[in-house]
Amino acid sequence: MTLRQKEPDSFVYSGKPSNRTSGPVSKLVFLTAFVVTLVAFGVTGVLGADPQTTASTEMDEVGVELRISPGAVDPGGSFEIDLRLRNQRPDSLVLTSRARCLAHPATYADGHPVPMNGMHNGCVSRPDTFRIGPGEELREQWKVRAAWGETPTPAGVYSVRMHLNVPDMPELVGQIRVR
Numbered sequence: 001m002t003l004r005q006k007e008p009d010s011f012v013y014s015g016k017p018s019n020r021t022s023g024p025v026s027k028l029v030f031l032t033a034f035v036v037t038l039v040a041f042g043v044t045g046v047l048g049a050d051p052q053t054t055a056s057t058e059m060d061e062v063g064v065e066l067r068i069s070p071g072a073v074d075p076g077g078s079f080e081i082d083l084r085l086r087n088q089r090p091d092s093l094v095l096t097s098r099a100r101c102l103a104h105p106a107t108y109a110d111g112h113p114v115p116m117n118g119m120h121n122g123c124v125s126r127p128d129t130f131r132i133g134p135g136e137e138l139r140e141q142w143k144v145r146a147a148w149g150e151t152p153t154p155a156g157v158y159s160v161r162m163h164l165n166v167p168d169m170p171e172l173v174g175q176i177r178v179r
Helices: 024-041 043-047
Strands: 002-007 010-014 054-059 062-069 078-087 093-097 103-109 128-132 137-145 156-164 172-178
Touching (some): 062 156, 078 156
Antiparallel strands (some): 002 010, 062 078, 103 156, 156 172
């Protein structure tokens, strides 16, 4: 299976097809989920008046979601990054990570890394497995401060890229605004 990034927040999947149909029922389910997302996160936050604080994708019946909250902080302020993987398959899912942690976030400005306190979790480069039962969710969280050491991060909008250490899983991108 192959997943390539088409645009910053759009992924194109190619490989074996899932058992899902693309008929009117699945389109209705997608539209309903989209509307619920707009309502849940506030239309202005999703449509761009505020930073994009959520990103998600689904592949082979595995939902992957990134949430950043709050979406804006003062320099030196704290925010949380939340990664969720949902197994929507009828059987258990086993993910093999290239490291002891499932994923690691990183912040960028204009394509350049910007370190922030709490991003580096000391992930050991030793493969590990993560098992997610049918209908269950695996969640990892990071408490981050918009500063490096005692130096506050300057004002601006920063990309938060979530790198998953599992082969063929996408990189999700959200944003945090430092005011």
